[in-house]
Amino acid sequence: MSTVHQDSPELDRVWEQFCDTLKRAGNQILRSEAPDNLFDRAEGYRYLSRLTRIALEMQVESGDADFPTFMVPSHETAKIGADNPDNFYQVALISGRNEYRVTGSLNDAKNINFSTKRGGYDTNGRLVASGLIEARNMTIESDGSFELILSKEERHGNWLKLDEDTSQLLIRQYLPRRRQQQPAQIRIERIGATEARPKPLNPAIFAEKLLRAGTFVENTSRMFCDWAESYLSRPNTLPAADQKLCQAVGGDPNIFYYHAYWELKDGEALVVKVPRIPKCDYWNFVIQNYWLESLDFRYFDICINKETAVYDENGGVTLVLANENPGAANWLETAGHRRGTMCFRWIGANEHVQPETEVVALQTLKLGN
Known part of the structure; x- marks a missing residue:
C-alpha cells in the first residue's frame, strides 16, 4: 500500500x-x-x-477506530451479499487496542445482535466472529435503554470481548415488520479518549x-x-449453504442458511414449500438479483418471514415466487426479473426443515385459486 x-x-x-x-x-x-x-x-x-x-x-x-461512528452497510439502496431486508445493519470500525461504550434504546427491535469481527473484505476477504452478545441476554433498563462495554478485560454488566486484532463491530437489529417498526437508536464512543475530536x-x-x-x-x-x-448448477432448488463459509465472511452463527439460483420463463412460478415450521426464533425467505442484492423492498413484497407469512392448515408454509400475482397468500414479486438468487434462513431453530421447490405453470396456480 x-x-x-x-x-x-x-x-x-x-x-x-x-x-x-x-x-x-x-x-x-x-x-x-x-x-x-x-x-x-x-x-x-x-x-x-x-x-x-x-x-x-x-x-x-x-x-x-479512535473516533468510531456507525454507518449502515446494507440498506434500501446499497446492499452486500444476500442482505436481509428484516435487518437494520450498523457497522463501526474499531480496534482491539481501545475500549468502547455502546449505548442505546431498543425501540421496536425484536432483538439486537452485537458481534465483533476480525479481518475485513478490504483486507483478507474474511470477517470472522470474535465475540457475540444479544440484547435478549443483556440487562436492559425498564425504559428500554442499555449500555454495553467492549474491552479485552471482562467488565461487570453487559460486556463484549475484544481481541487484539478485532477490526469492527457489526450490529443486526431484527425488525420483522420493518415498514411499521422503529429501529433502536445506538451510539458508540471510545472510553478514555483524551481528545474530543x-x-x-x-x-x-x-x-x-x-x-x-x-x-x-x-x-x-x-x-x-x-x-x-x-449456485448455477442447481437452479430452482434450495440446498443448504456451506455454513462454515457463511460464518467466515460475517454470517450470524445463530443462522442456518440456504442459498440458491432461480430462473423462470414467462408464465412460470417457483413454489417453495416448507412442510412444517419447527420451533425457532425467526425464519425468512428473500428474493435477490443475480448479484445477491435483495430486490427493492421499499416498493415490492420480496421477503416473507415468521410473522408475516400465512401458514398452511398443517402448520407448514407455501411461498410462491412469480412476476405476476397468482392469487396466492404468500406471493413474492420478482419485480421484473427473470433470474436471480434467493436465500432462506432459520434462526435459533431446533431443526432445519429442508424447503421443497417446484416450477409450475402460473396459470395452474390461478385456476387453483
Missing part, C-alpha cells in the same frame, strides 16, 4: 490506483457465466456503484483509506459473484 508524505504527485497516483481498482472490479460484471442482457448488466454496474458508496462511507468517512485530514491516512475502499469493492464483488456462479 502506498504511503503519502509531502508529495502531491504521489497522492495523484493513489487516486489513479483507486480508479484502476474500480475499473478492474467491472470485470466481475462481465464474467462469462454472468447474465449478459441489458437489464441484469445495468443492475451489475449499479451494484458496483453501490459498493463504492458503501466502501467510501465505511473506510474513508467512518474509518477512524479527530485531527484535521491527514493526506497519508486518507490515501490508505482510499485504497482500502477500492480493495473492498473489488474483493466484495468477486466473492459474491463466485457465490452466484456456484
Whole structure:
C-alpha cells in the first residue's frame, strides 16, 4: 500500500490506483457465466456503484477506530451479499487496542445482535466472529435503554470481548415488520479518549483509506459473484449453504442458511414449500438479483418471514415466487426479473426443515385459486 508524505504527485497516483481498482472490479460484471442482457448488466454496474458508496462511507468517512461512528452497510439502496431486508445493519470500525461504550434504546427491535469481527473484505476477504452478545441476554433498563462495554478485560454488566486484532463491530437489529417498526437508536464512543475530536485530514491516512475502499469493492464483488456462479448448477432448488463459509465472511452463527439460483420463463412460478415450521426464533425467505442484492423492498413484497407469512392448515408454509400475482397468500414479486438468487434462513431453530421447490405453470396456480 502506498504511503503519502509531502508529495502531491504521489497522492495523484493513489487516486489513479483507486480508479484502476474500480475499473478492474467491472470485470466481475462481465464474467462469462454472468447474465449478459441489458437489464441484469445495468443492475451489475449499479451494484458496483453501490459498493463504492458503501466502501467510501465505511473506510474513508467512518474509518477512524479512535473516533468510531456507525454507518449502515446494507440498506434500501446499497446492499452486500444476500442482505436481509428484516435487518437494520450498523457497522463501526474499531480496534482491539481501545475500549468502547455502546449505548442505546431498543425501540421496536425484536432483538439486537452485537458481534465483533476480525479481518475485513478490504483486507483478507474474511470477517470472522470474535465475540457475540444479544440484547435478549443483556440487562436492559425498564425504559428500554442499555449500555454495553467492549474491552479485552471482562467488565461487570453487559460486556463484549475484544481481541487484539478485532477490526469492527457489526450490529443486526431484527425488525420483522420493518415498514411499521422503529429501529433502536445506538451510539458508540471510545472510553478514555483524551481528545474530543479527530485531527484535521491527514493526506497519508486518507490515501490508505482510499485504497482500502477500492480493495473492498473489488474483493466484495468477486466473492459474491463466485457465490452466484456456484449456485448455477442447481437452479430452482434450495440446498443448504456451506455454513462454515457463511460464518467466515460475517454470517450470524445463530443462522442456518440456504442459498440458491432461480430462473423462470414467462408464465412460470417457483413454489417453495416448507412442510412444517419447527420451533425457532425467526425464519425468512428473500428474493435477490443475480448479484445477491435483495430486490427493492421499499416498493415490492420480496421477503416473507415468521410473522408475516400465512401458514398452511398443517402448520407448514407455501411461498410462491412469480412476476405476476397468482392469487396466492404468500406471493413474492420478482419485480421484473427473470433470474436471480434467493436465500432462506432459520434462526435459533431446533431443526432445519429442508424447503421443497417446484416450477409450475402460473396459470395452474390461478385456476387453483
